[in-house]
Amino acid sequence: MAETTSQFTALLPNDVLARVERMRxxxxxxxxxxxxxxxxxxxxxxxxxxxxxxxxSPGDDVRYVDWNIFARTNHPFLKxxxxxxxxxxxxLVDASQSMQFEGKFDLARQLAAAFGVMGxxxxxxxSAYSCSEQSAAPVILPPCTGRASLRRLFSFLEDLxxxxxxxxxxxxxxxxxxxxxxxxxxxxxxxxxxxxxxRSFNLLHSAGLExxxxxxxxxxxxxxxxxxxxxxxxxxxxxxxxxxxVGELLGLYHEHREALSNxxxxxxxxxxxxxxxVSSEQDIKNVLFDQLLRRGWVR
Amino acid sequence: MSWLPGITTPFAAWFxxxxxxLVVFYFLKLRRPRREIPSLALWQSVIEDQRVNSPxxxxxxxxxxxxxxxxxxxxxxxxxxxxxxxxxxxxxxxPVLIDNSASMAATDDKGRSRLDLAKxxxxxxxxxxxxxxxxxxxxxxxxxxxxTEFTDNRRILLDALDSIKVDEVPSRPEExxxxxxxxxxxxxxxxxxxxxxxxxxxxxxxxxKPMAVVDFDLPFDLQFHKLDEPxxxxxxxxxxxxxxxxxxxxxxxxxxxxxxGQTAAKVQLSAxxxxxxxxxxxxxxxxxxxxxxxxxxxxxAASLVVRLQPDGTDSxxxxxxxxLELPISRPLSVYCPTELVSYRHSLEVLSDIELLPQGEGDPxxxxxxxxxxxxxxxxxxxxxxxxxTGLVPEDVQSLVTVEEGLGEVIDWQRDSRLLQHxxxxxxxxxDVPMLASxxxxxxxxxxxxxxxxxxxxxxxxxxxxxxxxxxxxLLFHTDRSTLPYRVGFPVLISNxxxxxxxxxxxxDVRGASTGVLPPLALKPERDYRITGPGEFxxxxxxxxxxxxxxxAARAVGTYDVSEGGDVVRQVGASLxxxxxxxxxxxDEIHFRELTVDATTAPATTDRPLWxxxxxxxxxxxxxxxxxxxxRPGGIPA
Numbered sequence: 001m002a003e004t005t006s007q008f009t010a011l012l013p014n015d016v017l018a019r020v021e022r023m024r025x026x027x028x029x030x031x032x033x034x035x036x037x038x039x040x041x042x043x044x045x046x047x048x049x050x051x052x053x054x055x056x057s058p059g060d061d062v063r064y065v066d067w068n069i070f071a072r073t074n075h076p077f078l079k080x081x082x083x084x085x086x087x088x089x090x091x092l093v094d095a096s097q098s099m100q101f102e103g104k105f106d107l108a109r110q111l112a113a114a115f116g117v118m119g120x121x122x123x124x125x126x127s128a129y130s131c132s133e134q135s136a137a138p139v140i141l142p143p144c145t146g147r148a149s150l151r152r153l154f155s156f157l158e159d160l161x162x163x164x165x166x167x168x169x170x171x172x173x174x175x176x177x178x179x180x181x182x183x184x185x186x187x188x189x190x191x192x193x194x195x196x197x198x199r200s201f202n203l204l205h206s207a208g209l210e211x212x213x214x215x216x217x218x219x220x221x222x223x224x225x226x227x228x229x230x231x232x233x234x235x236x237x238x239x240x241x242x243x244x245x246v247g248e249l250l251g252l253y254h255e256h257r258e259a260l261s262n263x264x265x266x267x268x269x270x271x272x273x274x275x276x277x278v279s280s281e282q283d284i285k286n287v288l289f290d291q292l293l294r295r296g297w298v299r
Numbered sequence: 300m301s302w303l304p305g306i307t308t309p310f311a312a313w314f315x316x317x318x319x320x321l322v323v324f325y326f327l328k329l330r331r332p333r334r335e336i337p338s339l340a341l342w343q344s345v346i347e348d349q350r351v352n353s354p355x356x357x358x359x360x361x362x363x364x365x366x367x368x369x370x371x372x373x374x375x376x377x378x379x380x381x382x383x384x385x386x387x388x389x390x391x392x393x394p395v396l397i398d399n400s401a402s403m404a405a406t407d408d409k410g411r412s413r414l415d416l417a418k419x420x421x422x423x424x425x426x427x428x429x430x431x432x433x434x435x436x437x438x439x440x441x442x443x444x445x446x447t448e449f450t451d452n453r454r455i456l457l458d459a460l461d462s463i464k465v466d467e468v469p470s471r472p473e474e475x476x477x478x479x480x481x482x483x484x485x486x487x488x489x490x491x492x493x494x495x496x497x498x499x500x501x502x503x504x505x506x507x508k509p510m511a512v513v514d515f516d517l518p519f520d521l522q523f524h525k526l527d528e529p530x531x532x533x534x535x536x537x538x539x540x541x542x543x544x545x546x547x548x549x550x551x552x553x554x555x556x557x558x559x560g561q562t563a564a565k566v567q568l569s570a571x572x573x574x575x576x577x578x579x580x581x582x583x584x585x586x587x588x589x590x591x592x593x594x595x596x597x598x599x600a601a602s603l604v605v606r607l608q609p610d611g612t613d614s615x616x617x618x619x620x621x622x623l624e625l626p627i628s629r630p631l632s633v634y635c636p637t638e639l640v641s642y643r644h645s646l647e648v649l650s651d652i653e654l655l656p657q658g659e660g661d662p663x664x665x666x667x668x669x670x671x672x673x674x675x676x677x678x679x680x681x682x683x684x685x686x687x688t689g690l691v692p693e694d695v696q697s698l699v700t701v702e703e704g705l706g707e708v709i710d711w712q713r714d715s716r717l718l719q720h721x722x723x724x725x726x727x728x729x730d731v732p733m734l735a736s737x738x739x740x741x742x743x744x745x746x747x748x749x750x751x752x753x754x755x756x757x758x759x760x761x762x763x764x765x766x767x768x769x770x771x772x773l774l775f776h777t778d779r780s781t782l783p784y785r786v787g788f789p790v791l792i793s794n795x796x797x798x799x800x801x802x803x804x805x806x807d808v809r810g811a812s813t814g815v816l817p818p819l820a821l822k823p824e825r826d827y828r829i830t831g832p833g834e835f836x837x838x839x840x841x842x843x844x845x846x847x848x849x850x851a852a853r854a855v856g857t858y859d860v861s862e863g864g865d866v867v868r869q870v871g872a873s874l875x876x877x878x879x880x881x882x883x884x885x886d887e888i889h890f891r892e893l894t895v896d897a898t899t900a901p902a903t904t905d906r907p908l909w910x911x912x913x914x915x916x917x918x919x920x921x922x923x924x925x926x927x928x929x930r931p932g933g934i935p936a
Contacts, residue, residue, distance in 0.1 A: 098337035192338035221337065228927045229363065231331045234339040241339050242331065243346060245362055245926060252345050260341065 009154040011113040016285060020114045023288075024122045025089065026299045027184050027210045028272050052080045088143065088183030089119035090209060091128040092175055093160065095139075097236045098192055100162045102218035104280040107287070108188035109157045111214060114288055115186045116153045118298060120146060125181060128156055131171030132164030138174050143181065165236035167193045172200040182208030191215050191264055201267045211273030212297060215261060218280045222257070224250065304908060307380035307429050314375040321371055325364045366923040373916035377909040382429055384905055392449055392486040393434050394479045395421055398495035399463055400440040400470035401813075401879045405496070405529035405614040413526045417494040418460055420524065424492075425456045427906050435482065439475030439495075440466035440853075441814050449486060466853045467617040468813045469876045470499050472888075476515050483518055492522045496529070497884030497897055511885040517893065525884055525897035533562035533583060533609055534618025534880035538810035538873060540595070540603070540625060542800075545651065548625060548808075550593040552605050556583035557882045563610040564619075568593045570601045578608070586881070598628035602857075602869060617855045618880045622871020623810040631800055632664070634680060635671040639688075641783040642671050645792040652796065669799035673776060684769050684799035689730060689776025692761070694746055698738040699757050701774060704731035708759060711752035717762065717771060717794050718751055721787040728782075730775035732757040748772075767818055767846075769802055771795070813855055813872045818848035825862060831872075832856030 008017055056065060056076035066079045091112045099105040112128060119126040126149065128141035141156040168189045185204050191197065191213075204211050227247040233240050243249065265275035274297060278287050292298050336342070403414040421436070428434060433449035436459050446459040472493070479491045501509035537553035556562040565578040581589050595603070607619040630653040635642050637656065646654050655661060663680075670682040673689045691701060708723035734757035743750055743758065751771075752760035761772040782788050800806035811817045821827065823845035830836045832854040841847040852858060852872040860868040874880070888895045 101337045104337075190337060192340045194340050194343070218337065221341075226334070229331050231333045232339055232342055233333055233335045235335050235337050237339075239339055240333075241342055241346065243342060248926075249345055249349060252349060253341060256341050256344050256348065 009113065009158065011110050011154060011157055012117075012284065016114070016288070017117065020117045020288065021121050023118050023293075023298045025087075025115070025118050025124075025184055025212075026296055027087070028274075029210050050079065050081060053077045054080060086123070086125055086145075087119075088125045088127070088179075088181030088209075089115060090175070090179055090181075090183065090185040091116055091126065091141075092172065092185060092187050092189075093128065093130045093157070094166075094168050094171065094187075094189030095130045095132040095160055095162050095164065096166050096168075096171075097132075097163045098190055099216070101235070102220065102280050104190060104216045104218055105160075105162050107216050107278070107280050107282070107284065108214075109160060110284045111188055111216075111287065112186065113154060113157050114284070115212075116157070117150065120144070120149055120153065124183070126153065127179065127181075128153065129171070129175040129178070130160045131166040131168075131174060132161055134164065134166045134170065136164075138171065138178070140175075140178060167195055169193055169195040169197055169200040173203060176203055176207055179207065183210070184212055185209040187211065187213040188216060189213075190217055190221070191260070192221075197264060197267055201271055201273070205271040205273070211268050211271055211275075213264060213268050213273060213275045215264060215275070215277040216280055217257075217277060222279055224253065226250065304381040304383050305905070307382065307431055307907075309379060311375060311378035311380070314378055315372070317371055317375070318368060321367055322364065325361075325367065363923060363927065366919055366926070370916050370919040370923065373912045373919060377912035377916065380430055381908045381912075382905045383908060391431055391433065392482075392488050393424075393432065394437055394482055394488060394491045395424065395434055396437045396439050396443075396472070396475045396479065396491060396493040396495075397421060397463060398440070398470055398472070398493070398498075399438045399465050400498065401465060401467040401617050401874050401876070402470065402496055402498035402615065402882050404465040404467070404617060405532060405882050407527060407529050407614070412465070413496045413529060414463065414465055416526045417524075418463065420494060421460055422457065425453055425460065428453065428456075429905055429907055432905075433486075436460060436463075437475050437478055438463055438466075439470070439472050439493075441468040441471045441474075443475035443478045445478060449482075465617075466813075467855045467874055468853060469874075469879050470495070472499060473513055473515055476513070476517070476521075480518055488519055490520045490522060492524060494524045494526065495884075496882070497523075497525045497886065497888075498879060498882055499885055499888065500878060501883075501885060509883065509885065510889060511887070512889045515890055517890050517895070521888075521890075521895050523888060523895045523897045525886070525899050527899065528559065528884060529882055530614040531559035531562050531585075531612045532557040532614045532618070532880060532882050533564050533581075533607065534613075534615060535605055535607055535621040535873065535875065536588070536618070536877040536880050537875060538603075538605055538621040538623050540623055540808045542628070542806045543594075546596055546598040546628060548595045548597070550595055550603060550605075550623070552591040552593065552621070553588055553877075554581050554583065554591065554607065555588040555877055555880050556585065557614075557880065558586040559614075559882070560585050560612070562613065564613070565608040565610065566591055567606050567608070568595070569604050569606070570595060570597070570625075575603075580610075588877075595625070597625070600627045601625040602871065604871065615880065615882065618874045618876075620855060621810050621873035621875055622857060623808060624870060625808055626804045629805065631669060631796060631803060631805055632667045633669040633671065633796070633799070634664075634667040634677075634682070636674065636677075639671060639673060639778075641777065641788070642792065645789045646671075646796070648789075649793065649796055668803040668805070669796065671795070673778075683767055683802040684771075684795070686771045686773075686795055688773040689779070690772060691732070691774055692748075692763075692770075692772055695743065695748065695761070698735050698742055699732050699774060700735065701730050701732050703729060704756075705729060706731035706754045706756060706759075706775070709753050709755050711760070715751050715762070716798050717791070718760075719790075719794055721791045721794065722785070723752060723787065726781050726785060726787075728754070728759070728775040728780040730779050732759060732774040734758070766848075767802070769798065810873050810875055811852075811870060812875050813852050815848075816850040816852045816858060816870050816872060818846045819850075819860060819868055819870065821845050821847050821860070821867065822862075827867070828861045829858055830861070831858040 008014055056078045060078050064079050065076050069077050093108050093112050116126050125143045125145050127143040130139040144152055168191060229244045230246050231240050231242050261277045268275040397417050399414060404412050406412050428451050433451055435449045436446040438444045447455055482488060499511040501511050504510040533556045536555045540548045540550045543549045561584055563582040565580050567578040568575045575595055579591055603623040605621045630651045632653045633646055634655050646652055666681040669684045670680045671686045675690060706728045708726055711718055711723050748761045748763045750758040751762050759774055763770045777783055821841045823841055823843050826838055826840050827847055828838045829850050839850055855874055857869055857871045859866045886897045
């Protein structure tokens with residue numbers, strides 16, 4: 001019998017989507033909202049998972065009195081249960097012109113979709129932001145929750161506009177102006193900016209967001225094969241830079257690229273965040289099911 | 300000599316002006332490839348880091364420009380054609396004389412001939428020729444030959460150099476120097492180089508040491524480059540035969556060895572291809588010689604060949620063979636009028652003589668070996684030796700007149716062949732030759748006469764050699780002197796006969812030397828083809844007297860003279876030169892006014908630098924190309 005298959009979304013293959021639906025984010029810190037959710041908070045709550053006992057105080061709900069202990073000790077003790085709170089998953093996709101090279105933006109949207117699916121299937125609040133044109137307002141997917149929002153998420157990511165010169169650090173600040181809620185922020189960018197990311201990461205950290213930063217670089221950025229005298233043109237600002245004997249500078253280029261990655265990783269680590277550099281030519285399966293899984297970003 | 304290199308074409312320095320457009324175009328960067336990249340962030344930090352950390356970052360940034368400037372500078376310098384000055388002054392026109400006489404074929408222990416070494420040194424000159432230098436090649440043996448015009452064409456010069464072969468003839472450098480002197484009238488020649496082994500004609504100096512003397516005024520600076528001494532040599536330096544009996548020849552062979560060391564050989568005489576006797580062995584210490592006498596019994600003409608088979612080192616092959624042509628034995632035909640009784644009386648007692656005329660009715664022959672006469676009409680008689688008494692040659696009649704009187708002999712050449720052992724003291728003559736007023740003895744010499752005896756008023760005996768003919772004139776008549784009554788008279792007649800025999804090749808025969816073949820008596824005005832060793836072939840005509848002369852013989856060997864395909868005469872030419880066989884090289888050449896010392900060090904020629912500069916420019920170009928197109932180095936470890 002012939003099996004007919006149709007893709008649920010152009011971003012993720014069905015098999016990847018099916019596996020992602022069973023995965024969930026694994027943040028280092030419990031940064032949750034007060035609203036009820038599926039993440040256990042440090043405080044007592046009304047979940048089914050036992051937490052502790054305490055003395056009964058007048059006015060307490062007598063339904064939580066442990067009658068077995070009361071029968072043995074003739075003293076009322078109240079059973080406390082863990083509080084399950086909601087976690088906000090903020091997806092921030094860099095859609096500037098620098099991401100429009102060699103599949104960087106495509107991989108960013110795929111990863112955003114995967115993290116979004118994980119959030120929605122685990123009853124998190126998921127919101128998405130995309131920055132491209134500096135003059136225009138960020139494209140926003142308002143916080144949504146539940147599987148019913150899956151289609152909205154996919155539509156939002158599929159229709160994301162690309163191009164523009166919005167730097168990632170400005171995009172973060174712009175998104176934080178509109179964002180409310182603690183949780184996890186997934187930054188998908190090449191982080192190739194002339195600005196400093198320290199302030200942006202500080203803002204994210206102080207906003208109660210654990211940073212999941214993924215730097216997506218193209219193969220020509222990771223291992224460029226350039227020779228001779230060249231005039232480089234910035235795809236976003238259209239500024240030019242004349243470089244002579246490019247081949248001779250490649251060693252220095254690699255040192256600087258690695259230094260940037262190490263600097264970003266250090267910024268994240270100091271804020272209990274995570275950082276990973278991937279190539280845009282890597283398969284989404286490899287990134288999700290190998291790198292992120294092995295590093296404990298998801299489970 | 301300056302250590303600074305010279306420059307041949309300084310005007311090429313104008314090409315340095317090309318540096319201006321080069322730099323301008325480089326900084327304009329008209330054709331810099333444009334490449335769009337996601338962000339300049341990384342590259343900007345890379346450039347800033349490079350500027351800060353690299354001490355020569357400015358140079359490195361413009362490394363391509365520096366390479367281009369270096370390449371252009373090297374090319375312009377190459378175009379200026381600088382050169383490193385050699386030891387000798389730079390000469391624009393340089394005649395190079397190369398000795399190619401027989402001794403230049405002598406080889407050393409490594410088998411290299413002197414000529415090969417000379418060619419190698421001249422090749423260095425040709426290959427390092429500067430653009431404004433012109434060289435002409437002149438070979439010098441017993442004559443000089445100019446091989447090329449003044450040219451800087453290396454192909455022509457090298458071809459001419461390769462074509463030089465050894466002439467197996469003695470060396471005579473005068474002609475080459477005269478040729479260079481003639482060229483100096485047309486070209487600005489200040490220096491002439493002479494490559495030779497120094498084996499030149501010598502004569503003993505005051506201490507008996509051989510000294511090369513060249514009768515020549517040097518109008519230029521002569522650089523005499525002497526080649527290395529060759530190995531030891533042994534060779535034949537003389538070959539002649541003397542008739543000892545009616546049908547017997549004594550063949551004399553002289554073998555000499557060079558001063559380089561002991562030599563040994565076997566000597567074999569052969570006649571008409573058949574060996575005569577058994578080979579003789581000879582061992583010579585350095586510089587020694589030995590004479591051999593072979594006896595050959597025959598009255599017929601024969602071709603004798605003496606061959607030397609060296610036993611050990613022998614650096615020159617040309618002197619290992621010698622040729623000698625023996626004539627047919629016959630009596631000497633002497634014409635002497637019956638009126639000259641005293642002469643006929645003296646002649647009759649000599650053996651092997653055919654005295655003519657034998658009687659009154661004896662017809663006159665076309666030619667004689669010896670004519671003795673006192674008649675002016677007999678001057679027309681054909682003979683190889685002529686002796687006239689009481690006769691003044693027509694061409695000297697203006698210089699001397701004969702008067703009656705009483706005269707005596709004041710002085711005479713005692714070493715002359717004719718006057719050997721002849722005593723003229725106290726002899727009186729009644730015909731007194733008188734030297735014309737104002738006439739000098741030098742005028743006789745200018746006319747070709749040699750004065751053998753002088754009287755108190757003028758010359759008494761004259762001798763003149765015209766080609767193969769020897770003429771002697773006694774300006775007084777012997778019948779009017781006391782000479783016939785003296786012991787010296789039959790001695791004089793005997794000397795005359797002996798001289799006539801030699802002239803007619805009847806008693807003494809010498810081996811012909813290379814250079815020019817001896818005159819050959821053949822049919823008059825005929826074309827003869829002469830073929831010789833190697834591929835030598837030429838056609839020449841005999842003169843009205845049937846004499847074929849002036850045939851060049853540049854190599855040792857047998858020369859066939861043919862007429863209509865038939866060989867009519869065979870002549871062998873041999874080196875037979877003691878100087879060439881000795882291989883002795885002089886260290887200095889004495890000219891009229893100065894002495895030129897030899898140098899054995901190879902001449903340091905001006906070495907052009909442009910090939911190295913061009914090579915450097917090419918290397919810089921390759922470096923630039925590699926730098927520009929080299930692949931990325933990848934991620935450093």
